Each structure stands twice: as C-alpha cells, then as structure tokens.
Amino acid sequence: MRTVTRRLASLMLVAIGLMSMAPVAQADIARERAPVVEIADPANVTGTSTLVRSDRGLRAVLRTGGLVAGDAYTVWFIVFNNPAACDGACDGADLTNPAVGGVSTLGAGKVVRGERSTFVMRMPVGSELTNPHGAEIHFVVRTHGPALPGQADEQTTTLNGGCPPNVCANLLLAKHQ
Numbered sequence: 001m002r003t004v005t006r007r008l009a010s011l012m013l014v015a016i017g018l019m020s021m022a023p024v025a026q027a028d029i030a031r032e033r034a035p036v037v038e039i040a041d042p043a044n045v046t047g048t049s050t051l052v053r054s055d056r057g058l059r060a061v062l063r064t065g066g067l068v069a070g071d072a073y074t075v076w077f078i079v080f081n082n083p084a085a086c087d088g089a090c091d092g093a094d095l096t097n098p099a100v101g102g103v104s105t106l107g108a109g110k111v112v113r114g115e116r117s118t119f120v121m122r123m124p125v126g127s128e129l130t131n132p133h134g135a136e137i138h139f140v141v142r143t144h145g146p147a148l149p150g151q152a153d154e155q156t157t158t159l160n161g162g163c164p165p166n167v168c169a170n171l172l173l174a175k176h177q
Helices: 002-019 092-096
Strands: 030-038 045-054 057-064 071-080 102-111 117-124 136-146 169-176
Touching: 030 057, 045 169, 057 136, 071 092, 071 117, 092 102, 102 117
Parallel strands: none
Antiparallel strands: 030 045, 030 169, 045 057, 057 117, 071 102, 071 136, 136 169
C-alpha cells in the first residue's frame, strides 16, 4: 500500500509539474523523446527523456532505471543555444566557445528510493536559454553516491556535493538535437 501511495504521489507531482507553466498556444509547442543511455555503454538504454519546447522555455521529464536506492543524483541541463557553432557534434568542449552560447545548469536532484526514478525539470527563456526551439539540449545524470547525513541538500543541488568522501560521476545521458 505504501508503494502504491508513493507511486500515486509521484505521478501527481509529475502532472502538476507539467501543468504548472501558463498555457501556450499549441503552435508554439514541440514535443520530442530521446533515449537515456549509459555514458560508459551508449548501447544500454535505461529510460526515456521527454522534452517540451515552447517560446517560453523548456519542460522535461526524465525517467530512468539503473540507479541505486539511497543514493543522491542530479540531472544537469547542458544547453547549446547555437549548435551550428559546435566543432562537430556538440559536447563539453563546445561549452567554452562563446559562439555556441553553451551553459550547464542544474535541472533536478534527489535521493532516490529505488532503482527507477523520474526527474521533472523546467528552464525558462532567459540569459541561459536564448533559443528554445533550436538549441541542442543534453541531460546528464550524475551520481553523488550514498546520501550522507546532513549533506543530502548539498548532494542534490551542487555539482560535487558529497564528493569526497563519495565519488561523483556522470552516468547517464539523453540528447535532444
């Protein structure tokens, strides 16, 4: 019963998160899906990322497996506002090229309760996102290891929270090109 209640609560939070943006004209909305893959083995698909683009910004839901219950995770928006300026395929090296308009920012974070989890994220148009319909968007799922007493907030809101003593590492990737 407790598991069912938690799942219902999670589904309600996802629904509320998706409905929370003000209504936008249908013509301004584009939905796309991408697989969530292991960075170490891109052939291993662990979930799905859904990205909704509008003139007002981005909304995303990332569902994935392969997580460790009790560990802290963050999901990072990697935005390439002008992907045409990337040196080949957009990647981390392109973030330092001002012509790309690249940025990396926190999308979501939490301590997961099971092997599967859902992350809901938003990014409004502004200084970090200037091209919501044309930007290439990557989501990187980063582990921060087991939740540490008194450090869960830091572990779920910063790049290296909890590391050390834990080991932080980028584990999963979804690309919306």
